[in-house]
Amino acid sequence: xxxxxxxxxxxxxxxxxxxxxxxxxxxxxxxxxxxxxxxxxxxxxxxxxxxxxxxxxxxxxxxxxxxxxxxxxxxxxxxxxxxxxxxxxxxxxxxxxxxxxxxxxxxxxxxxxxxxxxxxxxxxxxxxxxxxxxxxxxxxxxxxxxxxxxxxxxxxxxxxxxxxxxxxxxxxxxxxxxxxxxxxxxxxxxxxxxxxxxxxxxxxxxxxxxxxxxxxxxxxxxxxxxxxxxxxxxxxxxxxxxxxxxxxxxxx
Amino acid sequence: xxxxxxxxxxxxxxxxxxxxxxxxxxxxxxxxxxxxxxxxxxxxxxxxxxxxxxxxxxxxxxxxxxxxxxxxxxxxxxxxxxxxxxxxxxxxxxxxxxxxxxxxxxxxxxxxxxxxxxxxxxxxxxxxxxxxxxxxxxxxxxxxxxxxxxxxxxxxxxxxxxxxxxxxxxxxxxxxxxxxxxxxxxxxxxxxxxxxxxxxxxxxxxxxxxxxxxxxxxxxxxxxxxxxxxxxxxxxxxxxxxxxxxxxxxxxx
Numbered sequence: 441x442x443x444x445x446x447x448x449x450x451x452x453x454x455x456x457x458x459x460x461x462x463x464x465x466x467x468x469x470x471x472x473x474x475x476x477x478x479x480x481x482x483x484x485x486x487x488x489x490x491x492x493x494x495x496x497x498x499x500x501x502x503x504x505x506x507x508x509x510x511x512x513x514x515x516x517x518x519x520x521x522x523x524x525x526x527x528x529x530x531x532x533x534x535x536x537x538x539x540x541x542x543x544x545x546x547x548x549x550x551x552x553x554x555x556x557x558x559x560x561x562x563x564x565x566x567x568x569x570x571x572x573x574x575x576x577x578x579x580x581x582x583x584x585x586x587x588x589x590x591x592x593x594x595x596x597x598x599x600x601x602x603x604x605x606x607x608x609x610x611x612x613x614x615x616x617x618x619x620x621x622x623x624x625x626x627x628x629x630x631x632x633x634x635x636x637x638x639x640x641x642x643x644x645x646x647x648x649x650x651x652x653x654x655x656x657x658x659x660x661x662x663x664x665x666x667x668x669x670x671x672x673x674x675x676x677x678x679x680x681x682x683x684x685x686x687x688x689x690x691x692x
Numbered sequence: 693x694x695x696x697x698x699x700x701x702x703x704x705x706x707x708x709x710x711x712x713x714x715x716x717x718x719x720x721x722x723x724x725x726x727x728x729x730x731x732x733x734x735x736x737x738x739x740x741x742x743x744x745x746x747x748x749x750x751x752x753x754x755x756x757x758x759x760x761x762x763x764x765x766x767x768x769x770x771x772x773x774x775x776x777x778x779x780x781x782x783x784x785x786x787x788x789x790x791x792x793x794x795x796x797x798x799x800x801x802x803x804x805x806x807x808x809x810x811x812x813x814x815x816x817x818x819x820x821x822x823x824x825x826x827x828x829x830x831x832x833x834x835x836x837x838x839x840x841x842x843x844x845x846x847x848x849x850x851x852x853x854x855x856x857x858x859x860x861x862x863x864x865x866x867x868x869x870x871x872x873x874x875x876x877x878x879x880x881x882x883x884x885x886x887x888x889x890x891x892x893x894x895x896x897x898x899x900x901x902x903x904x905x906x907x908x909x910x911x912x913x914x915x916x917x918x919x920x921x922x923x924x925x926x927x928x929x930x931x932x933x934x935x936x937x938x939x940x941x942x943x944x945x
Binding site: 647648651675676677678683684687688689 | 697763764765766767768769770901902
């Protein structure tokens with residue numbers, strides 16, 4: 441196993457009185473793809489959102505335990521959440537391009553970070569679009585509205601936008617669930633390429649997708665981490681009966 | 693839940709059992725015909741092989757359909773992968789029963805030779821192994837897989853000893869060359885039937901707990917205390933069966 445990029449220790453999360461995560465301890469390896477699977481409401485998306493402190497935005501949330509990224513506890517008071525989220529990009533289920541041009545969508549993050557030199561911005565935009573495998577499709581219409589792109593293209597544009605701020609970790613919350621099989625295939629290929637440079641954590645309801653794209657799989661149920669292991673093992677001979685029942689479609 | 697898929701898997705299990713029973717019957721009859729010199733029974737075995745071939749194709753096709761339409765994982769994946777393998781092994785066992793049947797006429801002219809060479813003993817041991825394999829196919833009880841491997845090794849040794857004796861006879865008596873050659877072919881088929889039986893036993897173990905025993909039977913036979921659970925293969929597939937209580941590092945596979 442590669443070195444752990446993210447380590448959680450006894451991470452427990454409550455929404456008000458309701459416990460959504462119960463003492464989750466996990467080591468997510470660097471530059472690998474880790475998939476979170478489990479039935480709706482099992483806590484996988486909550487856990488994902490804890491990794492970049494997005495749950496802080498919900499007032500009733502109470503978190504105990506630790507999340508270490510590169511050894512640093514991200515829930516320390518002195519942590520700058522904006523800087524943290526620069527390091528951890530996120531891609532959502534529904535693509536959410538800004539109502540701006542394709543170029544401006546990708547340049548947005550670097551601009552916020554103070555880069556205004558057009559030459560540098562152009563280089564960043566081109567590199568990000570290339571890395572998100574959408575450059576060839578948009579290079580001739582960079583100043584068209586991003587909203588005119590197809591769903592699959594919009595999602596890859598959002599990935600390009602994430603890459604433009606040079607994160608180290610990319611969190612993906614069901615990134616292909618609203619896409620057709622061709623676009624899904626492109627996103628999956630992209631994930632495979634991106635893992636060479638980034639640590640990727642993906643939440644998916646699609647078992648086959650988890651099996652295809654991930655190196656490690658974590659199965660959550662009712663806020664508990666039931667099993668975490670190499671994907672090839674989880675999908676051939678999981679240790680825990682519960683995992684087996686879920687992935688074979690016998691419950692959940 | 694997943695009713696249709698369950699039905700398909702049940703259908704596959706039933707077909708494999710049917711194939712197992714059919715082939716066990718063919719093998720048993722070929723041994724019976726050999727020992728009794730029953731040419732009529734031999735003819736029936738050759739005739740009935742069509743049924744084995746037909747079922748072989750049906751099982752292959754069903755596995756292909758399940759793979760294509762349901763993308764099975766875990767225990768379902770192991771069942772279907774193993775069914776393909778077992779189906780192939782069973783079909784080959786059926787072919788060897790036919791080979792034995794085809795040689796009976798040439799051997800039955802020498803009624804004493806089988807007794808002289810103690811071939812009845814080898815045949816009984818092989819019949820036993822085929823029955824044992826059929827039993828574990830049914831029950832998925834892998835408790836006596838080790839015994840099956842040991843029995844196959846014993847058969848192999850006995851066949852080798854008898855073959856050596858036959859070759860010596862052939863060197864001294866030209867008149868026995870034809871029957872001796874037929875006997876060597878029959879013994880080779882018997883040995884192969886025992887070999888395929890161990891393959892099937894391995895497949896049952898793989899279905900039950902994911903352990904790959906292929907090419908590792910020797911280790912398994914010598915493993916102490918392996919009566920109830922076969923040992924893990926090179927890559928242990930069972931590591932931590934409990935819910936993670938401390939920091940979970942992904943279990944290696």
